Amino acid sequence: MGSRHARPGGPIRICFPFVGDRLGGSHISALKLVQALDRHSFEPRVVLHEDGGRLAEFLRGEGIGYEVLALPSLPSARTLSAAGAALHLARVVPRIRAFLAAHGFDVVHSNDAQIHAAWGLAARLAGARLVWHHRGDPNARGANLLAPAIADHMITVSNFARPNRPALSMDRRVSVIHSPFERPPVMPDRASEAAMLRAELGVPADTRILGYFGNLVERKRPLLFVDVVDRVRRAMPDIPVVGCLFGISLPGRADLVTAARQRAEELGVGDHVRLMGFRQPVEPYLAATDILLVPAVGEPFGRGLIEAMFLGTPVVATAHGGNLEAIEDGRTGFLVRPDDPDAFVPPVVALLRDGTLFDRVSRAAREQALLAYGVERHVAEVETVYRALRLRARPAPAPRLAGETLS
Secondary structure: OOOOOOOOOOOEEEEEEEOOOOOOHHHHHHHHHHHHOOOOOEEEEEEEOOOOOHHHHHHHHHOOOEEEOOOOOOOOOOOOOHHHHHHHHHHHHHHHHHHHHHHOOOEEEEOOHHHHHHHHHHHHHHOOEEEEEEOOOOOOHHHHHHHHHHOOEEEEOOOOOOOOOOOOOOOOOEEEOOOOOOOOOOOOOHHHHHHHHHHHHOOOOOOEEEEEEOOOOHHHOHHHHHHHHHHHHHHOOOOOEEEEEEEOOOOOOOOHHHHHHHHHHHHOOHHHEEEEEOOOOOHHHHHHOOEEEEOOOOOOOOHHHHHHHHHOOOEEEEOOOOHHHHOOEOOOEEEEOOOOHHHHHHHHHHHHHOHHHHHHHHHHHHHHHHHHOOHHHHHHHHHHHHHHHHHOOOOOOOOOOOOOOOO
8 A cells, every 4th residue: 555645635644653661641641632633634543562551551441542563672762872773773664664654644743752763764764744742851862863854843842841952953843832731620629539548548637748740760859759758747747747659660760669768768757758659540649639749850841730730739849841831939839949858848838837828829820720721722733733744845755665565
């Protein structure tokens, strides 16, 4: 079957590839887009390399169809040599290119570092457009070196996440589009959710809950969260406080779950720091949390932060990365010095002791979230990118390689 890109009147065919071995905020954001695209104008298809992971389970639960293109395991960019990367790409790019051509995809929308290079190069060879969705470090090599060469358009989740030193100019090929956030159809009863969480934790009814939501990776500073819980308990000995870490360590990364448990024991707060693991849906736990702490540095635009704002959970976050674009300090939350646990203490104590302040920040944050964020706005802006790409001329696909088959 040949490529069918020249279909000016038909829907735009978009491929959303994922490895499938993990589920994180970037996947959830991309899949909200998949679900909400106008099916009269767009035909999205989700493709996984693996069928047995958490992402496949999530897709089935959400009723999102997908297909599997089994490929050799993608090695970690952290440990891969240049020669190893070249060998891997040589093995997988022809297969991906053939798949794209066989199905006539107009656009490949890549969403994470393990996908960008292989699927991006294959898209170029197949004559499809590449939308590179960047949710990470503005200094990332791929975003600064490879994306400028192969991406037709880059979407970044914040101004902070825009590539800092692109090898080629991307001024006209970058759009800042915040991630999609669904407004809760019904506002959870924060008091009842907190009561259920306290019962699960086995703590007194007057215990205040500090929350950490996200994967336990170094950039997100889970050990600093433990330090903050310790500092807050010392500053407020009269009020019981517990810190809950909702998240897991990622495969191939440092075991920060064990490290967080050890840090808590060393500080003497082992009973006051709880490792909650992965929870889905997350909204009841965010609503049960008194204050969300975001100790991360280099956070492009965290999902948990905005989701907390929707639920009226006050946020205390580092004054770094995309947090500066999401929070108005003192009005919709608080921003503090990065990597300084003591900096978190004054706003946390103030929120826990001053009910009027708590209610004012909670209300302002929710109002701002409802005004500025939503799935509809995100989808409309991304659809504009897709339509603009269709109107731009594109070179014909490269000739098929000898022995290449379409699958």
